[in-house]
Amino acid sequence: MTNILAAENIPETARIELAQQGLTIINRADVSQAQLAEIDIMFGWNKVIGPQILAIPNHRLKWIQTATSGIDYLPLQTLIDQNILVTNARGMHAVPIAQTVMSYLLYFTRGIYQSLNAQRQQVWDHHPIGQSTMTLEGRTILIFGTGQIGEKVAQYAQMMGLKTIGVNRNGEPINHFEQIVTTETVDQVLEQADFIVNGMPLTSETTDYFNADFFAKVAAGTYFFNVGRGKSVNEAALMAALNAGQLAGAAIDVAQNEPLVADSPLWSTPNLVITPHISGYIPDLHERVYTVFARNLPTFLADGHLTYNTVSLTEGY
Amino acid sequence: MTNILAAENIPETARIELAQQGLTIINRADVSQAQLAEIDIMFGWNKVIGPQILAIPNHRLKWIQTATSGIDYLPLQTLIDQNILVTNARGMHAVPIAQTVMSYLLYFTRGIYQSLNAQRQQVWDHHPIGQSTMTLEGRTILIFGTGQIGEKVAQYAQMMGLKTIGVNRNGEPINHFEQIVTTETVDQVLEQADFIVNGMPLTSETTDYFNADFFAKVAAGTYFFNVGRGKSVNEAALMAALNAGQLAGAAIDVAQNEPLVADSPLWSTPNLVITPHISGYIPDLHERVYTVFARNLPTFLADGHLTYNTVSLTEGY
Incomplete structure (x- = not known):
């Protein structure tokens, strides 16, 4: 059983696809303390819940898909120490x-x-x-x-x-x-x-x-x-x-x-x-981030490998 | 000696190039009655001078380069009868x-x-x-x-x-x-x-x-x-x-x-x-028409042949 924490909104059609593949989506607002230990993937990052998961011994988190290009706000050293993979939203803007x-x-x-x-x-x-x-x-x-x-x-x-x-x-x-x-x-x-x-x-x-x-x-x-x-x-x-x-x-x-x-x-x-800082504004950002996520999902489920929009946590981008 | 009648403006740099090749440019405003019979090429069309040339027995006009895409205003049948070639300005707009x-x-x-x-x-x-x-x-x-x-x-x-x-x-x-x-x-x-x-x-x-x-x-x-x-x-x-x-x-x-x-x-x-009918407005139209003209000039001088932007006088475009 693979659990995805939707820290950012996962589009409705995508939820149906994921459910059909047997994955469970838990919304940020609905996640219980007990469920935190069983989250395998975070779609988006949440600055409260994210660190809580990382602090749980034997948590299952293996992959974070951010909705941003910059990843400077993530606890990079902890992610390195815990072997957690990150993919970002670069190129979309x-x-x-x-x-x-x-x-x-x-x-x-x-x-x-x-x-x-x-x-x-x-x-x-x-x-x-x-x-x-x-x-x-x-x-x-x-x-x-x-x-x-x-x-x-x-x-x-x-x-x-x-x-x-x-x-x-x-x-x-x-x-x-x-x-x-x-x-x-x-x-x-x-x-x-x-x-x-x-x-x-x-x-x-x-x-x-x-x-x-x-x-x-x-x-x-x-x-x-x-x-x-x-x-x-x-x-x-x-x-x-x-x-x-x-x-x-x-x-x-x-x-x-x-x-x-x-x-x-x-x-x-x-x-x-x-123009009021709108040149890179993407009304359907979540749909696009999900597209990257969906391209990476098959190899992640097969062998934990990610191919698209991977970032180097040591280099910070 | 090849004479070009500048019915439309020929750009200054182009005039120097043409002179270096031994061609003579006669401006529309300066052309004499005697010179009309010795015009080989018209750059642009002039609705007064053009028909005057075509009416001269044994005139030398062989090529008209228009500054327009449409050629409906030319005396098409006369040009066909007299074997005069036309190139136009199509594609520029x-x-x-x-x-x-x-x-x-x-x-x-x-x-x-x-x-x-x-x-x-x-x-x-x-x-x-x-x-x-x-x-x-x-x-x-x-x-x-x-x-x-x-x-x-x-x-x-x-x-x-x-x-x-x-x-x-x-x-x-x-x-x-x-x-x-x-x-x-x-x-x-x-x-x-x-x-x-x-x-x-x-x-x-x-x-x-x-x-x-x-x-x-x-x-x-x-x-x-x-x-x-x-x-x-x-x-x-x-x-x-x-x-x-x-x-x-x-x-x-x-x-x-x-x-x-x-x-x-x-x-x-x-x-x-x-927008006030400006989408196809070309401030440097004459320069561009001249570019087509210059590409055709070598073959015209060699054997009277034209390659670029040629029009069919029978079809009218």
């Missing part, structure tokens, strides 16, 4: 975030921005708006960060005719990038960029990276999109670059401090689109 | 139009629409807007018209994870479409569509095609985008479907009568984006 980047890019280049303004004034402004459109072939997109998000952006951008340049630490070639530079050499290509995307994690090196010095070095009329972290961008410098027209437009999904306060001058900065 | 369709689709699905409204109110509305986003994998796009525009839309949509169904006259399979139906059988798949795109030309069959009956048959919450012709859509029915929420959103690049008048109720219809 790259597609929606990359599609959001393309939504920003196409919003500015296909005349949507100008058309919505004209629509409010009830004016059919064919030629001026037409002239404001940009075709993408031969334009260049410079993407800071070449992980799953950056690579997905590059794939979409390349298919729409853009030249793709990536920035990473070691200059390692990555699929869908025509050229890779490092943060040391990026200045050489900065002026080529028509579009700049930040998809880097926040580290001491990336904090305040996109500052007044940076925006002064880009070509006038560049577009800047931030789907990384808010603290990588100096917001005063971003506003100044937009107000001066040094940036033709920008879109940010993240802010230095979230939620952005109502009296922030960012809200009304010209040519700036603000 | 498919990419920007398809990118505009993706801009509509991503605008509605990635929360841009809701974010802009919240931004005007200076509200960081994370969860409600996040919940309003849609991921595209597994959704279905139904594209009426499977020519170059429809195929390009399908290519982009497929890469972003959408299932693509095309509608054409004969059910002929087309690249990037997982399924093709005909206008006779389309009702069987209509309810599957999350997004419907019109990219059909205007004919007696497609006039008023998207009417109240049609919108009643789609699934509630469908999105509808028109980059075909305005007269294919019944605007009263479109507004009714949007007002009733039967359509979750719509975007139109064309109207029954253009320019759309200032007091049209379309302007303020909810969840409707209006």
Whole structure:
């Protein structure tokens, strides 16, 4: 008998499938103290119940499927000591975030921005708006960060005719990038960029990276999109670059401090689109996490082996 | 000596290239009566000068490169009789139009629409807007018209994870479409569509095609985008479907009568984006037409043969 603790919601159709395979699902709200010792799998993590299970001598927990990409909040050393396997939700956010980047890019280049303004004034402004459109072939997109998000952006951008340049630490070639530079050499290509995307994690090196010095070095009329972290961008410098027209437009999904306060001058900065940290939002996240879980389940039941989205507990990702 | 009449503007860099190859460019405004008899190639068509050349006995005109896709305005029978070759600008509009369709689709699905409204109110509305986003994998796009525009839309949509169904006259399979139906059988798949795109030309069959009956048959919450012709859509029915929420959103690049008048109720219809017939607008059209021209030039000079964007004068396209 295999027992699954549903610390996160397991979709209804999935419950039927699991029951048909003879597995028992126990909901987080319903689990008894006695049942804790008999949990084999956790779907999601719960910061109260999880440690309780790990503290039980001879508990049966062998596998945790998280609903997140980061696993820094797990008791990693205990899991290592107890030989418990973890699979995560990585890769699920790259597609929606990359599609959001393309939504920003196409919003500015296909005349949507100008058309919505004209629509409010009830004016059919064919030629001026037409002239404001940009075709993408031969334009260049410079993407800071070449992980799953950056690579997905590059794939979409390349298919729409853009030249793709990536920035990473070691200059390692990555699929869908025509050229890779490092943060040391990026200045050489900065002026080529028509579009700049930040998809880097926040580290001491990336904090305040996109500052007044940076925006002064880009070509006038560049577009800047931030789907990384808010603290990588100096917001005063971003506003100044937009107000001066040094940036033709920008879109940010993240802010230095979230939620952005109502009296922030960012809200009304010209040519700036603000989305409230939704680029990676996945309405059906649980369904997707379950898909990974279901792919791993047969080998887990057969021999305890996991193949998809496995993480190294020693490396922490 | 080969003489090119620039009836449309030839880009400056191209002029240098052509001069280096020993070709002479004569601008439309500068051409003398005597020179008309010595024109070998027309870049673009001019409705005054063109017929003058064709009327000259023993004129030298052998090739016309149009800056348009349609060639219905040319004196086709005369060109056939005089063995004059024509190449056109087809295919150039498919990419920007398809990118505009993706801009509509991503605008509605990635929360841009809701974010802009919240931004005007200076509200960081994370969860409600996040919940309003849609991921595209597994959704279905139904594209009426499977020519170059429809195929390009399908290519982009497929890469972003959408299932693509095309509608054409004969059910002929087309690249990037997982399924093709005909206008006779389309009702069987209509309810599957999350997004419907019109990219059909205007004919007696497609006039008023998207009417109240049609919108009643789609699934509630469908999105509808028109980059075909305005007269294919019944605007009263479109507004009714949007007002009733039967359509979750719509975007139109064309109207029954253009320019759309200032007091049209379309302007303020909810969840409707209006772009003023700009989806296929190409700011650098002349550069692109010249690219086709330049690819054909070597074989034309060698043996009078043309390869790219050739048109059949008898068929008219």
